[in-house]
Amino acid sequence: MADPIDARRRFEALSPAFLEVTLPRASDFDAVALLRKGNPEEIARVPGRKNLFFDEQAKILITLKTSETEENLRELLSSIELVVTAHATDAVPQGNGNVASASGKHDLSSQTFPGSSFLDVVSVGDHTYVVFEPTLPLPRPRARLQRPAVYFTATVKLAADVRRTSRRNQKDYLKSYEPLPANVLEPLNHDPVLRGSNVYLSETRVTKVTPPKPISLDDVIKPIRGASKRAYPAVPALFTRIRYSTLPDSIIASLHVETSPLIAGTVDIKGVDFSLDKSPIEPLTAVALPLETHSGDETIFLYKIPSRSPKPSSQPRPLSATIDAVAKLAQGSIVNLSIVMDTYLDSSDADTSSKKTYTWSRPMNASSHHKSLSIQSINRPPTRDTTSSTAPEPGVIFTFTGPATTVINQDFTLQVQCNNCSPRSRRFALVMLQPRKPHRSTALSQNTQPDTADLIANIFNAPPLERIKPQDVLDLNPDVRISPLPAGACFDTMLKFRALKVGVLDLGALRIVDLEERRVVDVRELPEVVALEAES
Missing domain, CATH: 2.60.40.10 (Immunoglobulins)
Incomplete structure (x- = not known):
């Protein structure tokens, strides 16, 4: 690693620098090849993703543009770090062709990548470009959003250990031409009762009470920031739920995996891991994986959970399900999905009794x-x-x-x-x-032709129409x-x-x-x- 003082000086020399954050539509897009051809402006024009999916591993393209030389930049990369953060908002569309505006912000995930994780450093003309291609998971937001959209922010700054070292090196020496504060207990050093003990109390402790010294602006290292130019609409690619069916000596757990009707392409289910108390459960269905599914398909995986005792236990048991899948979209994108479900199996909800008990409602009117x-x-x-x-x-x-x-x-x-x-x-x-399960007629693809009822609802700014599921x-x-x-x-x-x-x-x-x-x-x-x- 370079000298901390020298690394700080080199990082400050990067300004002015620019960070560009994009999500190319094509999974095999090669930004380094475009830079080597001398076409850096083509990176901003590359077709981007139209929408994102929750639980996906988003592949992000980040380009750092600076006027620093390639040699100095390569020496500095080991001393910097890249922080990528995904934020979820409730997007409000402003009309056809306009970018959605965001209201509120909910942090989804944030990861820090070392500067040495770059793909390549390319010099084009008077500028030098550093290409990063990090992968960031997109978990589902905790808040309930009506029309969720996701945007990304990126920050390049000095590594934490370099910042601590450079700050510590600046405090190794006292300031020149300043006397030390007087010792108010110095007369006591000659008292024979103390037997030569050296006692010391600075006069600043008793004569000067000041608030902590504010951080000087000269000590603050301004990071380089960037963000995606738009917020991408986000929807779940797979809908999952777990149901239980009881037998006298066991519980049958069914894992339902439904492919979103908004998927234009296929979703290949690569693997399913189902465990109870951190122990794997043997499946009842011998499904050959990978399994190709299409829009609206529902796949059910069955598992048999043996009962630990004839009487149901009051302690819930941790239940975990992990699904790995790959979505191959018609627009050319390949998206990796990883869904993790953590819940608890409550014995009161999965009673092994063969009879169910119900409660009558309150007395009602005749109709x-x-x-x-x-x-x-x-x-x-x-x-x-x-x-x-x-x-x-x-x-x-x-x-x-x-x-x-x-x-x-x-x-x-x-x-x-x-x-x-x-x-x-x-x-x-x-x-x-x-x-009566409401089925909303919403779609992200612009190729879908809305019917007359939806057009009338859009004209009068009415809520989306709900159709009854067949x-x-x-x-x-x-x-x-x-x-x-x-x-x-x-x-x-x-x-x-x-x-x-x-x-x-x-x-x-x-x-x-x-x-x-x-x-x-x-x-x-x-x-x-x-x-x-x-x-x-």
């Missing part, structure tokens, strides 16, 4: 049971893996049974059995509630009435559906209405039915 889901159903995470459920009223048991598989565009039935073990007669009604099944049932059901009696009925898609079908929720007390309960833990393609 209100069709309007919305009950509070208990909304707050409870869906599992939909059991074949029987128990209502909270003692002695009333509902059991649901369905086929394991069916064929698309064909009908299948769900058997419902109600056992009234209570001492009084009961009256119930069964109503199927189809899932249903997995077609409900072919009228409202079913179970009344009167005497004490000790049993009632069986069949619910009929038609499969509309291939895969695991979402039947929605079954609402049980108590016609006497006007209370409802929503059952989401219905049997899982898998729809297969019709054989040709």
